Structures are given as C-alpha cells and as structure tokens.
Amino acid sequence: MRKEYCMAFVLMCGSLSLPTAAQKKPDIHELFAQLNNAGTTNHAAQVILRVASEDPAAREYMVEKLPDMIDKLTLDQVWRNAVWLAGQLKASNSVPALMEALPRSPFRPSIILFGEMLSLNSDPVGKALFEIGDPAVPALANLLERSGDTMDRWRAARILWNIDSPASRKVLRDDLQHETDPGIKRFTEGKSQQ
Numbered sequence: 001m002r003k004e005y006c007m008a009f010v011l012m013c014g015s016l017s018l019p020t021a022a023q024k025k026p027d028i029h030e031l032f033a034q035l036n037n038a039g040t041t042n043h044a045a046q047v048i049l050r051v052a053s054e055d056p057a058a059r060e061y062m063v064e065k066l067p068d069m070i071d072k073l074t075l076d077q078v079w080r081n082a083v084w085l086a087g088q089l090k091a092s093n094s095v096p097a098l099m100e101a102l103p104r105s106p107f108r109p110s111i112i113l114f115g116e117m118l119s120l121n122s123d124p125v126g127k128a129l130f131e132i133g134d135p136a137v138p139a140l141a142n143l144l145e146r147s148g149d150t151m152d153r154w155r156a157a158r159i160l161w162n163i164d165s166p167a168s169r170k171v172l173r174d175d176l177q178h179e180t181d182p183g184i185k186r187f188t189e190g191k192s193q194q
Helices: 002-022 028-035 041-054 056-071 077-088 092-104 114-118 124-132 134-146 150-163 166-176 182-192
Strands: none
Touching: 028 041, 028 056, 028 077, 041 056, 041 077, 056 077, 056 092, 077 092, 077 124, 092 124, 092 134, 092 150, 124 134, 124 150, 134 150, 134 166, 150 166, 150 182, 166 182
C-alpha cells in the first residue's frame, strides 16, 4: 500500500512539472520577425519587452536592431512599435535614428491644455527620447542650439523639460542666453532655474 502511495506521489509530481518543462522561452529572432509584420507587431512588441527585461542577450539583440527599424521611411505601426521599444528599453544607440526621425515624425502641436502640451503622449519620438533620458541630452542640446526650425527647437525644449535631470536643466539654462524665440524662452525659464 505504501509503495502505491509513493508511486502516485511521484506520478503526480512529474505531471505538475510537465507544463513548465513543455513551455519554451520565446525565440527573440521569431519575435523580431513578428515585430516586422503588421498583423503581429503589437503583440510581438509586448512580448519582446518582457523577454528583453528577463534576458540580457535578447535585449542586446533587439537594441541592436531598433535603429534600422526607426530609420525606415514608412511611419506605420511597425515603426511606432520600434520607437516605443527604443524608449522602453532605453536604447541609447537609437538616439541618432530618433533624432533623424524627430522632424518627420507625427506630432500634434494643436493641443490647448498646458498639461497636455507638456505631455509627450502625442509625440512618440519625443517620448522615446525622454525615456532614454540623459544619453539623449547632447543630441537634443545640439538640435536646440543649431536648428533654424522653431517647431524642432520647441520639441527639443519639451523633451529636455520632461527629462528634468541636471544635464537637461543645464542645456535649458544655456539656451536662455541666446534663445530668440520668446515662446521657447518663456517655456524654459522656469525649468532652467531649478
């Protein structure tokens, strides 16, 4: 009788471990292919974020691929997911691609509420740069200083304002000395004094 209980216990334990043994870790190469497919991109982006947070090799693989995805000219959902992942994974190697994409990326500047205006929710590239944080500050500083386009400078100032680090506040302080746009100047004065 005791032998039967032992055998039942062993079988029960073995069956409990089967589902975990049968579950395989998602393959990052397959997920990358799914990320590039319009029909599976949204789901793949979520799974990639989870896998990349658990597996440094998977994160490195994805971070390496993101700049090329962001550089493409089609601003579709695949592109949006690549931009989103760059921010979520804090892929600092994507900063040059994001900076190239910034002027041509979707952005709705017509929002009236001040809180909404400061939010980067309507600016996916700006939000990704904000999420990357300090590694993006030098490129944003360069854009703020050198761009002749007021909208590009305005976006750079908003992103720096949201990063809100000592480095980003210094850039805003330095910009005040030569900023010619009164709107940008007023906007950055409060943050740069912190």
